[in-house]
Amino acid sequence: MSKGLLDGVIVLDLTRVLAGPYCGMLLADMGATVYKIEQPGKGDDSRAFGPFKNGESVYYMNFNRGKIGCTLNLKEERGKELFREMVKKADVVIENYRPGTMEKLGLGYDELKRINPKIIYGAVSGFGHTGPYSRRAGYDIVGQAAGGLMSTTGWPGGAPTRTGTPMGDVLGGLSLTIGVLAALDHQHRTGEGEKVDVALVDSVVSAMTNINMIYLADGRIPQRIGNRYESTYPYDSFRTKDGDVIIGAGNDKLYSLLCNEMGQPELAKDPRFLTVSDRVKNHEAMKEAVEAWTVTQTVDEVADRLNRIGVPSTPINTIDRVVRDPQIAGARNMFPEMDHPVAGKMKLTNNQLKFTNCPADPVHPAPTLGQDNEAVYENFLGMDKDAVETLKKEGII
Numbered sequence: 001m002s003k004g005l006l007d008g009v010i011v012l013d014l015t016r017v018l019a020g021p022y023c024g025m026l027l028a029d030m031g032a033t034v035y036k037i038e039q040p041g042k043g044d045d046s047r048a049f050g051p052f053k054n055g056e057s058v059y060y061m062n063f064n065r066g067k068i069g070c071t072l073n074l075k076e077e078r079g080k081e082l083f084r085e086m087v088k089k090a091d092v093v094i095e096n097y098r099p100g101t102m103e104k105l106g107l108g109y110d111e112l113k114r115i116n117p118k119i120i121y122g123a124v125s126g127f128g129h130t131g132p133y134s135r136r137a138g139y140d141i142v143g144q145a146a147g148g149l150m151s152t153t154g155w156p157g158g159a160p161t162r163t164g165t166p167m168g169d170v171l172g173g174l175s176l177t178i179g180v181l182a183a184l185d186h187q188h189r190t191g192e193g194e195k196v197d198v199a200l201v202d203s204v205v206s207a208m209t210n211i212n213m214i215y216l217a218d219g220r221i222p223q224r225i226g227n228r229y230e231s232t233y234p235y236d237s238f239r240t241k242d243g244d245v246i247i248g249a250g251n252d253k254l255y256s257l258l259c260n261e262m263g264q265p266e267l268a269k270d271p272r273f274l275t276v277s278d279r280v281k282n283h284e285a286m287k288e289a290v291e292a293w294t295v296t297q298t299v300d301e302v303a304d305r306l307n308r309i310g311v312p313s314t315p316i317n318t319i320d321r322v323v324r325d326p327q328i329a330g331a332r333n334m335f336p337e338m339d340h341p342v343a344g345k346m347k348l349t350n351n352q353l354k355f356t357n358c359p360a361d362p363v364h365p366a367p368t369l370g371q372d373n374e375a376v377y378e379n380f381l382g383m384d385k386d387a388v389e390t391l392k393k394e395g396i397i
Contacts, residue, residue, distance in 0.1 A: 002357060002358050002359060003031055003358065004029070004030045004031015004032070004358050004359060004360060004363075005030050005031055005355065005358045005360070006027060006030045006031040006032040006184075007031040007032075008033075009027070009031070009032040009033065009091050009092065009184065010032070010033050010035070010089060010090045010091050010092070011024060011027050011028075011032050011033065011034040011035065011090065011091065011092040011093075011094065012035050012037060012083075012086055012087065012090045012092070012093045012094070013034050013035060013036045013037060013067060013094050014037050014074075014093065014094065014095040014096075014097070015094055015095055015096045015124075016044045016045050016046065016096060017044065017045050017046050017049075017096075017169075018046070018063060018140065018166055018169040018170070018173065019096055019124045019140075019168075019169040019170075019172040019173045019176070019200060020094055020095065020096035020124050020173065020176070021044070021046070021063035021064055021173075022063055022169065022170060022172075022173030022174070022177075023094055023122065023124070023173045023174075023176040023177045023180065024036065024063075024064070024067060024094060025062075025063050025064065025065065025066065025067075025351065026173070026174075026177045026351055026353070027092070027177065027180070028065070028066030028067050028362075028363070029065075029066055029350075029351045029353070029360050029361065029362055029363075030353065030358075030360050031358065031359075031360075032092075033068065034066065034067040034068065035067070035068050035070060035086070035090075035376060035380070036064055036067040036068065036069045036070070036366075036367060037070055037071070037072050037083070037086075038069065038070070038071050038072075038369060038370070039071065039073065040071040040072070040073050040370070040395060040396075040397055041071075041369075043071070043369040044060060044064070046059050046060045046063070047060045047369065053340075053343040053344070053346055054342050054343045054344060055342065056340065056342045056343040056368075058343070058346070060366060061340060061343060061346070061348065061365060061366040062348050062349055062366075063366075064366035064367070065338065065348055065362040065364070065365055065366045066362050066363050066364055066366075067366065067367060068367065068372045068375070068376060069366070069367025069368065069369065069370060069371045069372050070370060070371075070372055070373050070376040070377070070397065071369065071370040071373060071397045072396065072397055073395060073396050073397070074105055074107065075105070076394075076395070076396055078391070078394070078396050079396050079397075080105065080106060080107060082377075082381065082391075082396070083107060084107075084112075084115055085381055086380070086381065087112050087115050087116050087119060088115055088116050089380065089381075090116070090119065091118070091119070091120060091184065091187070092119070092120045092121075092122060092180055092183075092184070093112060093119060093120070093121050093122065094122040094123070094124075094176065094180065095121075095122070095123055096123065096124045096125060097123075097125070098125060098126075098135065098137055099123070099125050099128070099129045099134045099135060100134075100135060102123075109121040109123075109195045113193050116193070117191075117192070117193055118187055118191055118192065118193045119193045120180055120183040120184060120187060120193055120194050120195075120196065121193070121194070121195045121196065122176050122179060122180045122183075122195075122196040122198070123176075123195070123196065123197055123198065124172045124173065124175070124176045124198040124199075124200065125138060125198075125199060125200070126138010126139070126142055126143065126199065126200050126201065127146075127199050127200075127201055128197055128198070128199030128201075128202060129197045130197070138199075138200050138201070139168075139169075139200075140162075140166035140167070140168040140169040140200065141162055141166075141168070142168070142200070142201070143168025143169070143171075143172065143199075143200030143201050143203065143204050144162050144163065144167060144168045144204060145160075145162075146201045146204075147168065147200075147201045147202075147203075147204025147205045147207075147208060148204065148205065148208050148211070148212070149163065149167065149168070149204050149207070149208060150162055151222075151224070152208075152211055152222050152223065152224055152225075153224065154224040154226075155224055155225075155226045156223065156224055156225060156226065158224060160224070161224075167204070167207075168200045168201075168203065168204050169200065171200070171203035171204055171206075171207050172198055172199070172200040172203045174203070175198045175202075175203045175206075176196060176198045179196035179198060180196055183196055210230075210231070211230075214230065227246075228283055228287075229250075230280070231276075231280070232250045232251070232276050232279070232280065233276070233279040233280045233283045233286055234247055234248075234249050234255070234258070234279065234283075234286055234287065234290050235247070235248045235249065235250050236283070236287060237316060238287065238290055238291045238294040238295075238302075239291055239294060239295050240294045240295060240297055240298055240299045240301075240302055241295065241296070241297060241298050241299075242298045242299055243298075243299045243315060243316060244299065244315075244316045245294060245299045245302045245303055245313060245314070245315055245316065246312075246313060246314050246315075246316060247290065247294075247302075247306060247311065247312070247313050248311075248312035248313065249311055249312075250276075250312070251276065252275070252276070254310070254311050254312070255268065255273075255279070256268045257309050257310060257311050258290070258306065258311050260309075261305060261306060261309055261311070262290070262293045263293075264289070264293075267289060272285060272286075273286055299315035299316070300315060303315055323335050323347075332350075332354070333350055333361065334349065334350045334352075335347045335348070335349060335350065336348060336350050336361055336362060338362060338364070338365045339365065340365040340366070341365070341368065341371075342368060343365075348362060350362065370397065373388065373392075373397050374388060377391065377397065
């Protein structure tokens with residue numbers, strides 16, 4: 001099998017829960033050697049997060065597959081010494097502590113770059129490492145709220161709503177990955193290291209770009225509008241016999257195709273719906289006209305008919321449909337099976353990256369706590385067995 005695109009890259013992963021581990025997961029899937037460094041006896045907080053299989057957290061297993069697991073007490077001076085030795089051999093360090101924590105430990109970027117000038121230091125936190133809010137704690141829901149996402153998610157008249165998945169954490173993890181990859185390219189070309197400082201809030205704000213521009217350009221505060229889109233219509237969810245279907249007729253050509261398929265070509269010439277802006281303005285009447293057609297069919301019937309003529313459409317899938325879908329689960333292999341030493345055979349959610357010549361699928365399951373301690377300290381740091389046993393007895397690992 002071909003090696004991953006990041007083969008040879010060594011990453012020290014100090015992260016916990018989701019945003020940071022998501023970055024480490026992507027790097028491992030792409031071929032990097034990722035050492036997951038956890039607190040002895042406890043480990044990543046997410047080891048206690050459900051659901052569980054045979055006592056092992058499925059939450060943890062998904063975001064930490066492909067990593068080499070070791071424990072290290074960074075509060076002890078001997079633990080710090082060992083970490084510094086690791087940094088000398090590494091390309092990347094990633095962490096998601098509250099800003100200032102690594103500096104208190106004497107392991108901040110300024111110290112690590114003194115040890116290894118080429119080191120890339122990737123940090124993801126709630127509000128970033130600069131500014132008046134930098135020391136505030138931040139979780140996904142804080143990122144979604146502070147970044148404006150919750151204010152525009154939901155239905156008119158309803159309460160602000162968190163997205164169903166922790167999108168603030170995912171966006172933060174993606175942003176950290178992109179920054180680390182750019183810094184790696186710079187490192188390879190110049191030999192210089194870099195600090196990558198990512199905030200969950202900034203990541204959400206960046207993803208809100210077209211919504212932000214409504215206010216920045218027009219002075220209008222965007223509101224919750226359900227599933228429809230501010231800029232074009234019909235681009236919304238519509239009721240059917242057995243659920244809701246999405247139709248995205250985002251331009252005049254697609255709208256005309258939709259009208260013809262509905263058996264109502266005259267709607268394409270209706271003065272209320274002539275242009276995109278007309279259809280946005282009169283979206284309520286437009287939705288009523290389209291829904292009168294969709295409610296006579298099932299979600300799959302509507303989606304199949306529209307996709308045959310090139311109009312974007314899909315059922316709003318529940319997760320049981322997603323994991324059986326021949327495109328998503330089959331052709332794109334988004335739910336590969338792995339054999340965990342404790343949990344046994346189980347399916348994970350794959351990453352979204354597909355390369356032509358190099359694999360980017362999970363290579364091995366997540367480690368149990370401290371699973372690879374001997375391999376890490378004996379092979380990576382070159383210590384003998386007696387020294388490793390002493391570290392265990394002293395609570396360093």
